[in-house]
Amino acid sequence: MTPTLPAPPGDPVLSLHDVGITFQTAAGDLAVTHKVSFEVAAGERVGLVGESGCGKTVTGLAIMRLLPAHQCRVAGSIRFAGADLNRLPEKDMRAIRGRDVAMVFQEPMSALDPVFTVGSQIAEAWRAHHPRGSAREARERAVQALAQVGIPLPEKRCDEYPHQLSGGMRQRVMIAMAIICNPRLLIADEPTTALDVTVQAQILDLLRELSERTGMALLFITHDLGVVAETCTRMITMYAGEVVEDAPVDTALARPRHPYTSGLLRSLPRLSAPGSRFSAIPGRVPSPARMPGGCRFRARCGHAQPPCSAAQPLQAVAATGEPPRWARCMRHAELDLPGAVAATALAGAQPP
Numbered sequence: 103m104t105p106t107l108p109a110p111p112g113d114p115v116l117s118l119h120d121v122g123i124t125f126q127t128a129a130g131d132l133a134v135t136h137k138v139s140f141e142v143a144a145g146e147r148v149g150l151v152g153e154s155g156c157g158k159t160v161t162g163l164a165i166m167r168l169l170p171a172h173q174c175r176v177a178g179s180i181r182f183a184g185a186d187l188n189r190l191p192e193k194d195m196r197a198i199r200g201r202d203v204a205m206v207f208q209e210p211m212s213a214l215d216p217v218f219t220v221g222s223q224i225a226e227a228w229r230a231h232h233p234r235g236s237a238r239e240a241r242e243r244a245v246q247a248l249a250q251v252g253i254p255l256p257e258k259r260c261d262e263y264p265h266q267l268s269g270g271m272r273q274r275v276m277i278a279m280a281i282i283c284n285p286r287l288l289i290a291d292e293p294t295t296a297l298d299v300t301v302q303a304q305i306l307d308l309l310r311e312l313s314e315r316t317g318m319a320l321l322f323i324t325h326d327l328g329v330v331a332e333t334c335t336r337m338i339t340m341y342a343g344e345v346v347e348d349a350p351v352d353t354a355l356a357r358p359r360h361p362y363t364s365g366l367l368r369s370l371p372r373l374s375a376p377g378s379r380f381s382a383i384p385g386r387v388p389s390p391a392r393m394p395g396g397c398r399f400r401a402r403c404g405h406a407q408p409p410c411s412a413a414q415p416l417q418a419v420a421a422t423g424e425p426p427r428w429a430r431c432m433r434h435a436e437l438d439l440p441g442a443v444a445a446t447a448l449a450g451a452q453p454p
């Protein structure tokens with residue numbers, strides 16, 4: 103594949119259309135996402151939120167084409183830099199993965215090899231896409247990348263082994279490895295969940311700063327709305343394998359248009375709007391093996407009515423003058439759903 107020029111700010115770098123992920127299991131086919139569609143523009147930081155099991159991680163893995171091909175089918179298209187990643191030959195995908203699109207995971211220790219120095223592992227990530235680069239240049243790049251992610255004494259750190267670093271430092275190493283080829287899109291899957299609050303805040307600052315400085319788009323997967331308020335420009339809510347809301351982060355938090363987003367916000371103590379009480383959403387996410395028809399949230403929704411048993415499309419719901427936004431709720435126009443007091447008040451808030 104010939105390298106493509108970076109997209110101008112505002113143009114989509116990533117565009118998912120009707121992505122349906124199905125696992126083939128001993129118990130039969132399990133559809134874990136259904137018609138997932140969204141776009142991520144250059145320089146945009148998109149938070150992908152929802153409770154555990156809603157399909158966030160599998161969506162990230164589908165973009166990276168890291169789902170096990172022998173037990174998983176992916177329908178729909180995943181357009182990136184003019185190609186459909188879902189249909190690209192593996193050879194071309196290997197050229198893109200790690201160079202143009204990279205991913206960092208929650209647990210850095212399991213992704214780092216304990217027997218190699220961090221410097222050699224970062225250098226390897228660069229050499230995989232620059233086979234003619236010298237060992238010396240690869241090491242220089244590794245030192246540079248460590249400096250870029252705010253690791254002091256990067257020359258010295260390069261020669262250390264993963265176990266010699268703290269959890270926060272290891273996550274910085276993973277980010278250094280992910281950004282060493284200057285990807286246009288970074289997918290971060292709960293990258294700070296295992297870290298303490300101070301270190302978490304530093305990593306979030308780092309990701310935001312990298313995206314602002316380089317125009318790198320960020321798809322930030324998290325169950326933590328406080329992290330999204332702090333880091334992202336847009337928020338996509340997933341419920342039971344579907345996108346149920348997609349909106350700029352400020353309006354999504356202040357005036358959610360889907361009862362599930364509003365429910366997630368109200369389940370954050372202290373931060374719910376005055377007059378609405380803190381309350382966890384009753385019940386749980388339905389399992390893919392027993393997915394209800396119609397609105398998948400209706401069994402847990404305080405606003406459900408008989409027509410909600412019909413399939414709900416994702417609809418454009420922006421008021422006049424508002425930037426575009428979408429919600430998958432037929433009652434979006436009539437409900438006045440409580441949001442957070444202020445998006446800024448959410449920053450740093452922990453879910454219960």
Ligand SMILES: Nc1ncnc2c1ncn2[C@@H]1O[C@H](COP(=O)(O)OP(=O)(O)O)[C@@H](O)[C@H]1O
Pocket residue numbers: 125127132134152153154155156157158159160161389390
């Ligand atoms: N390898 C697999 N085989 C079968 N089901 C899976 C597999 N991986 C994930 N799932 C199912 O896919 C759904 C979405 O999972 P996941 O993307 O990990 O959720 P999230 O990241 O939002 O917590 C869950 O119901 C999960 O049990």
Ligand SMILES: [Mg+2]
Pocket residue numbers: 158159160
């Ligand atoms: Mg996950």
